[in-house]
Amino acid sequence: MVDNNSELLAFEGAQGFGAGATGGRGGEVVKVTNLNDSGVGSLRWALEDLDGPRIVVFEVGGQIDLTSQIEINGDVTVAGQTAPGGITVTGARLRVVESNVIIRGINARPGDDPDGMNPDDRDGISIGKAGNTVENVILDSNSISWSIDENVATWGSPSNITISNNIVAEALKESLHSKGEHSMGMLIGDHSSNVSIIGNLLVSNKFRNALVKDDAKNIEFINNVIYNYGNEGLLVAGKSTVHVIGNFFIKGEDSSGREAIRFISNTGEAAYYVSDNVGDVGGENTSQIESSFVFDPATTEVMSSSEALDWILENVGARINGELSAIDQRIIDTVINDTGSLIDSPSDVGGYGNLQGSAALKDSDGDGIPDQYEKIIGSNASVSDANKDADGDGYTNIEDYINGLLDGFDESTGGGSEIIESPDETTDSGNTGAGVGTVLTVEAEDLVLTEGWATKSLTGSSGGKVIQNESGSLQSASLAFDGDAGVYSLTANYYDENDGVSTLAVLVNGEQVATWDWDKELGSALANKTTLTSKVIEGLELSKGDVVTLQGQHDGSEPLRIDTVSLEMTGESTDVTGPETGTDTGSETDTGTETGTGTGDIGAIGTVISVEAEALQLTEGWAVKSLAGASGGKVIQNESGSLQDASLTFDGDAGVYSLAVDYYDENDGVSALAVLVNGEQVATWDWDKELGSALANHTTLTSQVIEGLELSTGDVVTLQGQHDAREPLRIDTVSLEMTGLSDGSGDGSGSTSTEQAPENSAEWLWMEAESFEFDASANKGFQVGSIVAASGGKVLNAIGDAEATATFDGASGTYDIGVDHFDENDGVSYLEVRVNGEVVDSWLWDAELGDRLANDNTLTRHLISDVEIESGDEIMLAGYGDGGSEPLRIDALEFMPSDTLLG
Numbered sequence: 001m002v003d004n005n006s007e008l009l010a011f012e013g014a015q016g017f018g019a020g021a022t023g024g025r026g027g028e029v030v031k032v033t034n035l036n037d038s039g040v041g042s043l044r045w046a047l048e049d050l051d052g053p054r055i056v057v058f059e060v061g062g063q064i065d066l067t068s069q070i071e072i073n074g075d076v077t078v079a080g081q082t083a084p085g086g087i088t089v090t091g092a093r094l095r096v097v098e099s100n101v102i103i104r105g106i107n108a109r110p111g112d113d114p115d116g117m118n119p120d121d122r123d124g125i126s127i128g129k130a131g132n133t134v135e136n137v138i139l140d141s142n143s144i145s146w147s148i149d150e151n152v153a154t155w156g157s158p159s160n161i162t163i164s165n166n167i168v169a170e171a172l173k174e175s176l177h178s179k180g181e182h183s184m185g186m187l188i189g190d191h192s193s194n195v196s197i198i199g200n201l202l203v204s205n206k207f208r209n210a211l212v213k214d215d216a217k218n219i220e221f222i223n224n225v226i227y228n229y230g231n232e233g234l235l236v237a238g239k240s241t242v243h244v245i246g247n248f249f250i251k252g253e254d255s256s257g258r259e260a261i262r263f264i265s266n267t268g269e270a271a272y273y274v275s276d277n278v279g280d281v282g283g284e285n286t287s288q289i290e291s292s293f294v295f296d297p298a299t300t301e302v303m304s305s306s307e308a309l310d311w312i313l314e315n316v317g318a319r320i321n322g323e324l325s326a327i328d329q330r331i332i333d334t335v336i337n338d339t340g341s342l343i344d345s346p347s348d349v350g351g352y353g354n355l356q357g358s359a360a361l362k363d364s365d366g367d368g369i370p371d372q373y374e375k376i377i378g379s380n381a382s383v384s385d386a387n388k389d390a391d392g393d394g395y396t397n398i399e400d401y402i403n404g405l406l407d408g409f410d411e412s413t414g415g416g417s418e419i420i421e422s423p424d425e426t427t428d429s430g431n432t433g434a435g436v437g438t439v440l441t442v443e444a445e446d447l448v449l450t451e452g453w454a455t456k457s458l459t460g461s462s463g464g465k466v467i468q469n470e471s472g473s474l475q476s477a478s479l480a481f482d483g484d485a486g487v488y489s490l491t492a493n494y495y496d497e498n499d500g501v502s503t504l505a506v507l508v509n510g511e512q513v514a515t516w517d518w519d520k521e522l523g524s525a526l527a528n529k530t531t532l533t534s535k536v537i538e539g540l541e542l543s544k545g546d547v548v549t550l551q552g553q554h555d556g557s558e559p560l561r562i563d564t565v566s567l568e569m570t571g572e573s574t575d576v577t578g579p580e581t582g583t584d585t586g587s588e589t590d591t592g593t594e595t596g597t598g599t600g601d602i603g604a605i606g607t608v609i610s611v612e613a614e615a616l617q618l619t620e621g622w623a624v625k626s627l628a629g630a631s632g633g634k635v636i637q638n639e640s641g642s643l644q645d646a647s648l649t650f651d652g653d654a655g656v657y658s659l660a661v662d663y664y665d666e667n668d669g670v671s672a673l674a675v676l677v678n679g680e681q682v683a684t685w686d687w688d689k690e691l692g693s694a695l696a697n698h699t700t701l702t703s704q705v706i707e708g709l710e711l712s713t714g715d716v717v718t719l720q721g722q723h724d725a726r727e728p729l730r731i732d733t734v735s736l737e738m739t740g741l742s743d744g745s746g747d748g749s750g751s752t753s754t755e756q757a758p759e760n761s762a763e764w765l766w767m768e769a770e771s772f773e774f775d776a777s778a779n780k781g782f783q784v785g786s787i788v789a790a791s792g793g794k795v796l797n798a799i800g801d802a803e804a805t806a807t808f809d810g811a812s813g814t815y816d817i818g819v820d821h822f823d824e825n826d827g828v829s830y831l832e833v834r835v836n837g838e839v840v841d842s843w844l845w846d847a848e849l850g851d852r853l854a855n856d857n858t859l860t861r862h863l864i865s866d867v868e869i870e871s872g873d874e875i876m877l878a879g880y881g882d883g884g885s886e887p888l889r890i891d892a893l894e895f896m897p898s899d900t901l902l903g
Contacts, residue, residue, distance in 0.1 A: 008394045010102050010138050010162075011403040016196025016220060017298040018138040018162030023077030023102035027053025029368035029386045029398055032083075035064050043089070047072045055386075055398055057368045061085035061357020066092035068117050071129075074098030079402035080142070081105030082368075085357035086320045091116035093123040093147075096158075101137045104406060105318045107325065109146045111346050112175050119176035122148040124168075128156035128192070138162040141406050143318040143328050145169040146346050148177050150208065153187040154195060161195045167317040169203035169331045174344040183230065183342055186210035188219055196220040196298055199308070201316045203331050204340040206230030206254065215239040218295045221247060223308040226260070226279075228252025228340040233260035233279060239269040241294050246302050246788060248309045249279030250695065252340045263288065276788030278305045278668075278694065278856045304788055305856050306668060309694075310637075310728070314626070319406065321528070322458055326353060336627065337697045369401045372530035376409050377401055408464070438569045440483050444562040445624050447477040447550075449615045455624045455634055458527055461563045465624065466495070466527070469502075469552065469560040477562065478549040480617065480649075485543040487571040492550060493534045493563040495527040496520040500558030506537055507549040513540060518558055527561050538570070607738045609652050613731040616646040616719070627696055630732045635664070635696070638721060638729040643764055646731065647718040654712040656740040661719065662703045662732040664696040665689040669727030670818060670861040672896055675706055676718040681897065682709065686818075686863065687727055696730050710742050722764065724791070724820065724861070724894070762813025762869075762897035769796035769890040772804035772877060780881070782888075789856045790891045791820065797889045799881040808835075808873045814898040817864040820891040822854040823847040827886025831879035833864060840867050842879075845886055854889050866898050 010021045030050060033041035043064055046056045053075040061083040069092045072078075080087050081104060088107040096103075108124040116122060124144035128134045135158060144151045144166055151168045154161060163186075173183040185205030188195055191214055202209045202224060209229045212219050219242045226233050227250040234249075236242050249260035260279030263272060263286055270285060271294035281289075303311060313335065317328045324332070330349065334340035343349055361370035367386040374381040378390040379397040386398035395403070444467040445455040452471030458464065469475050490506060496518045505515040514537045522531045542548070548567070554560045613636040614624045621640030626633055638644050659675065665687045674684040683706045693699040711717070717736075723729045768791060774782040780800025787795050796804060819833065823845045832842040841864040851857040869875075881887045 011104075011140075011395075011399070012407060014138060014140070014162065015164055015198050015299050016138075016162035017160045017194040017218070018136060018196065019298070020160070021100055021102050021136040021138050022075075023100060024053045024055040024075055025077070025396060025399065026387055027055060027075065030054045030056045031368060032056060032058045033060055035060060035062050037064070037066055044070050047076065047078065047094075051075075055079065055368070055402070057398075057402065058083035058087055059360040061087055063088045063090060063352060063355040065090050065113070066117070067115055069093045069095050069121070071095050071097045072101055072103075075100045077102040077104075077399075077402070079105060079405075080107070080318060081320065081405040082402055083320075083357060084360050086318065086325060086355070087357075088352065088355050090352065093117065093121065094125045095123075095129070096125070096127045096134060096137055097129040097132055099133060099135045099137070103139050104141050104402075106142045107318050107327075108142060108144045109327075109346070109352070110148060111146045111352070112148065112172060114176070119148040120178050122176075123153050124151040126150070126153040126155060127161055128154050128158035128190070130156040130190075132156065134158040135160045138164070139166060141165045141316070141318060143167045143169075143325065145171070145327070145331070147171045147184070148175045148182060150184040150187045151205065152185070153189070154192040155187070155190045157191040157193070159193040159195075161192070162198065163200060164196070164198040165316050166200045167203070167328055167331060168200055169205070170343050170349070171205045172344055173206055173342045181206070184208040184211075188212045188216050189214040191215055191217075192219070193217040194298070196222070197224060198222045198299060199312055199316065200224045201312050201332070201335070202226045202229070203335055204228045204230075204252065204254065204342055206342055207232045208235070209233050211235045211237070212240045212242055213237040217241050219243070220297060220299055221245070222299055223247065223303050223305075223312070225309055225312045225335070226250070227335045228254050228342075229260065230254045230342060231256045231258065232262070234262070236263050236270070236272065236285075237265040239267050241271045242273075243293065243295070243297060244272065244274045244277060246275070246305045246308055247277045247279065248305045248694075249277070250335070250338075252338065254340075254342050259283065274853075276305050276855050280851060281853065302788070306789075310625075322464070336695060338693060338695065338699065368398055372528065373401050373404070375530060376528075377404065436486070436569050436571060438483065439566055441564055441566040442479055443564055444477060445614070446618055447479050447565070448617055449477050450475045451612065451615070451632075453477060454632070455614060455626075456561070458561070461532075462493070466561045466563050469554045472553070474551060474553045475560075476549050476551045478547055479565070481542045481546045481548055481567070482544055483542070483567065484569065486541075486569045488540045488542050488567045489570050490537045490540055490548065491534050491566040491568070492537075493532065493565075494518070495531045495561040495563070496522060496533050497527060497531045497558060498522065500555045502552060502554045502558040502560050504535075504550055504552035504560060507551055508540060508542070509547055510549075513537065518560070532563065540567075542567070605655070605738050605740065607652065608735055610733055610735040611648055612733055613646060616648050616734065619645045622646060625730070627730070630701075631662070635730045635732050638723045641722070643720060643722045644729075645718050645720050647716055648734065650711045650715040650717055650736070651713055652711070652736065653738065654742050655710075655738045656742055657709045657711050657736045658739050659706045659709055659717065660703050660735045660737070662701065662735075663687070664700045664730040664732070665691060665702050666694050666696060666700045666727060667691065668694045668856060669724045669859065670820075670863075671721060671723045671727040671729050672818075672894075673704075673719055673721035673729060674897075676720055677709060677711070678716055679718075682706065684896065686861075687729070688861070701732065707739070709736075711736070712742070722766075761811045762815050762895070763811045764897065765810035765895040767806060767875075767893045767895070768792050768794065769804070769877070769892055770794040772796060772806040772875075774802065774804035778802065785889070787822070787854050787889065787891075789854065789859055790822075792892075795822070795854075795889045795891050796877070797881075797887045798879075799887050801880045802888060803876060803878045805874055805876045808869055808871060808875050808895075810869070810871060810895055812870045813868075815867050815869050815895045816898050817867055818894040818896065819862045819864070820859065820894070821845070821862065822858045822889040822891065823849060823860050824852050824854060824858045824886060825849065826852040827882040829879060829881050829886040829888050831877065831888060831890070834876040834878060835867060835869060836873050837876070840864055845888070859891065869895070
């Protein structure tokens with residue numbers, strides 16, 4: 001999401017009405033050097049006692065216990081992300097009382113200490129003061145919880161405000177407030193104007209998630225996730241004008257039966273635009289919902305509600321080196337696992353813990369930028385140049401540093417590289433084949449990993465991920481080479497911190513070609529740009545199918561953190577067959593017609609081979625995601641709009657196996673997954689269970705079992721699927737259990753599968769409904785409309801009799817057809833699907849999906865099975881809307897090769 005209010009934003013990627021704030025740009029760099037409530041070097045001194053443009057950084061981390069609020073003067077940037085180990089403010093609120101303020105990376109947790117400020121005013125962060133002009137403020141990437149009054153509030157008519165990417169959670173219920181039960185999440189009131197609330201996670205607040213009142217104008221509530229919202233989700237009152245777009249509301253144990261979004265106090269002057277929200281809409285003022293924007297939006301690029309859910313759970317909150325605090329991770333886990341509840345005191349959930357900061361990094365010139373980061377941003381560690389602009393991007397050096405800590409750094413420098421000549425091979429420098437110069441780069445997390453590796457998030461690494469050896473034993477990370485035969489140099493990019501000595505070896509087909517110790521002194525004990533370095537190994541002769549393996553064991557102090565592996569072709573091979581020392585990886589499998597030639601070992605029956613999905617060989621459209629509750633804490637998820645493969649090369653005993661796929665089937669769409677053995681499909685099923693949650697958690701973790709697969713060593717088992725944008729394909733593990741001996745037929749087919757004609761050459765095909773042809777002049781006939789929740793953002797809709805046709809341009813064969821459409825709770829329509837004029841299925845649109853709007857709740861799929869279709873056939877959609885109450889809104893058609901639907 002991008003905002004264009006200012007030529008130079010508060011930071012790259014800033015959004016909304018407050019995105020143009022400049023904060024302390026160009027001013028003094030002020031250092032917080034102690035955790036005292038007041039006095040020189042304290043946070044109060046930096047924010048309240050000082051004035052004028054300034055950027056506040058921290059040389060100390062830990063907990064600051066306040067007894068009264070801090071009033072924040074204007075023209076300041078607060079960079080909590082610079083605090084070594086993080087910074088937490090307790091006991092009182094932070095209150096912005098002047099203009100042009102940027103606050104990032106702060107943990108604001110007021111709590112219930114009786115020595116803190118007046119409980120009735122004990123907010124987390126508030127913006128505005130009666131009688132003051134307060135404008136151009138952005139609160140981004142903070143964690144705000146455990147308030148006695150509101151966690152976040154705007155009051156005193158502030159304007160041009162952005163509240164983005166924050167965790168706003170667990171406001172205290174039965175605490176010290178004079179009014180008794182409270183627990184307030186967010187208040188936008190007292191004639192606030194031009195306020196953007198974007199990308200926040202609101203968790204377990206009983207009221208005000210958020211409340212917009214007192215004639216607040218031009219309020220954007222976009223792409224937020226609201227969980228366990230008690231009595232009130234979003235409540236809008238009075239003459240307010242509000243856009244509510246792409247939000248995801250999730251009920252929890254404390255949520256009442258009220259609608260998640262409510263518009264009340266009808267004055268006749270309020271106006272709202274509401275689109276693509278997962279959550280019911282109600283209240284007496286819904287008649288003032290408009291069909292288009294009611295003010296000029298400041299945020300124009302918006303995620304869908306389902307995209308927002310995943311993005312927010314992975315990105316919000318105050319983060320140090322890309323990691324959340326234990327408190328925030330627990331809060332996010334309550335959302336994922338649906339275990340959240342209202343609390344009365346921090347002690348209900350373990351309290352603050354031991355918040356000890358770490359040592360400050362060396363800053364030789366005292367300009368607020370540690371030496372190791374001066375290298376990264378290109379500034380001079382010997383010259384105080386915080387307000388210079390080394391890279392010429394308009395942001396000062398100090399801004400490049402503080403923003404890079406949260407948003408990542410653009411430049412990639414490191415500790416240099418070292419070249420090792422492979423002892424077994426030499427390079428023919430005179431040979432310049434056609435493939436010379438070709439580079440193949442693989443993210444380490446996409447390698448085939450033994451179980452001792454873990455995929456970790458790391459800001460600044462390629463793709464934001466690295467692999468790390470978490471076991472005490474030797475572990476391998478491998479790839480099956482599929483490039484042209486030739487001589488290659490291998491580059492391993494890794495993090496060599498100053499905290500131990502580990503060793504890594506490189507093997508080709510099981511033969512070691514190089515090894516080195518990780519013992520560089522690069523000036524930091526952290527995995528960051530300073531310690532990112534590389535190793536180059538020259539002269540590797542490789543042919544297609546060779547296995548290249550990184551093999552190492554950490555020493556406890558020095559984790560093996562690997563970022564990427566690259567292979568660059570430097571010459572043609574002198575032996576096109578490549579090394580003969582390795583094993584066949586199965587990357588060139590046969591058709592499966594001769595598998596299972598042996599009878600296997602009867603003693604192996606009952607053996608189970610279990611593989612984490614992230615350890616499978618993945619095509620590039622998959623992403624490895626962290627997920628609490630998943631095996632190993634990771635799943636794979638299809639993030640592309642195309643068919644993707646996840647494969648393993650079977651290396652067990654020949655025999656008959658059952659395959660179990662553990663995956664997450666949420667209540668938010670219908671995707672499909674197929675299983676193939678050596679390229680032949682043996683089963684497919686739709687992900688359409690109703691398991692009671694739209695989240696990937698213990699409720700929606702389920703499994704599919706395919707029986708009777710005959711497998712032999714070298715066979716390739718592939719999971720192949722394509723998501724429907726609302727139901728991501730999230731796979732946890734794959735297990736193979738030997739159930740019997742092979743009869744030698746080796747067809748690889750599952751015993752539970754229904755026979756399918758071998759001549760069926762059907763191929764997956766996706767057709768957007770808006771691509772069909774229709775008579776645009778027909779009264780009440782089909783037209784193309786825009787709906788955010790739809791695939792491609794468009795649908796084909798009609799309020800009367802309508803027909804639309806398309807020519808099928810896929811392969812001839814037998815298909816299951818999924819028709820994605822919006823079936824709201826407001827009428828009954830009818831649709832027929834015809835092939836060459838013959839009706840293959842028809843149905844009434846009368847589902848009760850809990851919403852009268854066309855959104856993620858009402859997007860559903862009707863499945864038509866076993867339809868014979870020839871290339872060039874005419875596909876027709878024919879039906880009628882019921883006069884406007886239930887329009888025909890058709891999103892897309894998916895044509896899937898017919899096979900057994902296993903349940």
